[in-house]
Amino acid sequence: MSFLKIEKLKKSFGRVEVLKGIDLEIEEGGFLVLVGPSGCGKSTLLNTIAGLETITDGTISINGRSVNDLHPSERDIAMVFQSYALYPNMTVAGNIGFGMEIRGVAKAERDAAIARVAETLQIGQLLDRKPSQLSGGQRQRVAMGRALVREPQVFLFDEPLSNLDAKLRVDMRTEIKRLHQRMGTTIVYVTHDQIEAMTLATRIAVLKDGVLQQFGTPAEIYARPANLFVADFMGSPSMNLIPATLDADGADVAIVMKRDEGAPLVLPYAKNVPELAARKGEMVVFGIRPEALTDPDSADRNARHVSELDCDIEVIEPAGSDTFAVTRIGGREIVARLRADAPIIAGQKARLAFNLDKAVLFDPQTQLRIA
Structure with missing residues (x-):
């Protein structure tokens, strides 16, 4: 009661x-x-x-x-x-x-x-x-x-x-x-x-x-x-919110995000949300917390769906127990949370692991979470 x-x-x-x-x-x-x-x-x-x-x-x-x-x-x-x-x-x-x-x-x-x-x-x-x-x-x-x-x-x-x-x-x-x-x-x-x-x-x-x-x-x-x-x-740093497009091949859904240079980033959206396939070609907002975007050695070993991609690192921010790395995806500054001694250098490419178990999607029109 x-x-x-x-x-x-x-x-x-x-x-x-x-x-x-x-x-x-x-x-x-x-x-x-x-x-x-x-x-x-x-x-x-x-x-x-x-x-x-x-x-x-x-x-x-x-x-x-x-x-x-x-x-x-x-x-x-x-x-x-x-x-x-x-x-x-x-x-x-x-x-x-x-x-x-x-x-x-x-x-x-x-x-x-x-x-x-x-x-x-x-x-x-x-x-x-x-x-x-x-x-x-x-x-x-x-x-x-x-x-x-x-x-x-x-x-x-x-x-x-x-x-x-x-x-x-x-x-x-x-x-x-x-x-x-x-x-x-x-x-x-x-x-x-x-x-x-x-x-x-x-x-x-x-x-x-x-x-x-x-x-x-x-x-x-x-x-x-x-x-x-x-x-x-909610969250400090706050959730990374990236404009993206849905792509689908049958029931398999992928998130496509533009980069300033080079080919777009493509991530499989592994969660079982069947209705997403019907939204192929639609714009969405891809959300991922900084701690779910990290160096491969720090990725959650219990995660079922982790994708690794090469990203251009713009800024490194040491914070004692962690290091924050800033990259740019979809025209937005994106923050990754890395271990303190991660071998990443500003101005160079680095491989980052995306824990897609922790990712969410939003409708940019209604602003509501859809997955």
Whole structure:
């Protein structure tokens, strides 16, 4: 049974429709990440769940109960904001326990809850400090502690790591995931960072212009993106998307991609998709992740269909554990992910292995995945 369920949700500000019929559901203890570019509606969606924004149409249910008409204080949710929103004149302990104090919770019970949360977040040594004496990561832990102490049904996180530097973001990401595994509370988390989404989520909702583009597990969204937007947005580096033409000989289908010089690249499309043969001569977009395009020695030995082709290497980008090589196919810059010591030189030809088990095809008109 779905614990948090959103059905046909719409939200308009005047004549501007910001959310356009969103359908989502997450099981109890799930970690739902709302991801998309700025202005896609993800924070607005989070605010409707919190009750900070009224909805124009649709239903939001928590644990089987509609919360459409409930005040935020009656929804049994807790929210962690991007800006921390700590009281500067209070200590860490005061910030964590302030909500309980307002609700009239006895001091002994408050102190016990503060101590429990401080131990969970490893901030016990900070309880007597003021926010001005804390680092950004410590302030974010305090903001999380203020939410945790309430023990709500649902935690809402609104881009909580966006103000932190790169290394601290990685550290805090790990802490949030560890916290979720330990507590098992339902979480809805907003971010524009697709790496955060892939790392944290049990389910991801990708939004664009107020429309839900795809909803699924991180593996589903990464390996089988529903459309060109999801393919391009999710992944770093993003999926290579190459204009191509379908060729067919009976049931055998091939992908034909132009090169700036020389004969076109021809790859057999080995997946069993019978309807593709009927689209012979049609334009498609061939999608392949950088890690599925690599040097032959690094190719997946368990892959059933791997084709090797010679490609002109334009740029080499060493990245420590990997090397990225840039070539050009179909008028597009294509990124291959190679092992660190791959013997490839910019300005020369190199043999690259295409793992066609991981390839996908899109219709350039509808932009939807067709295979």
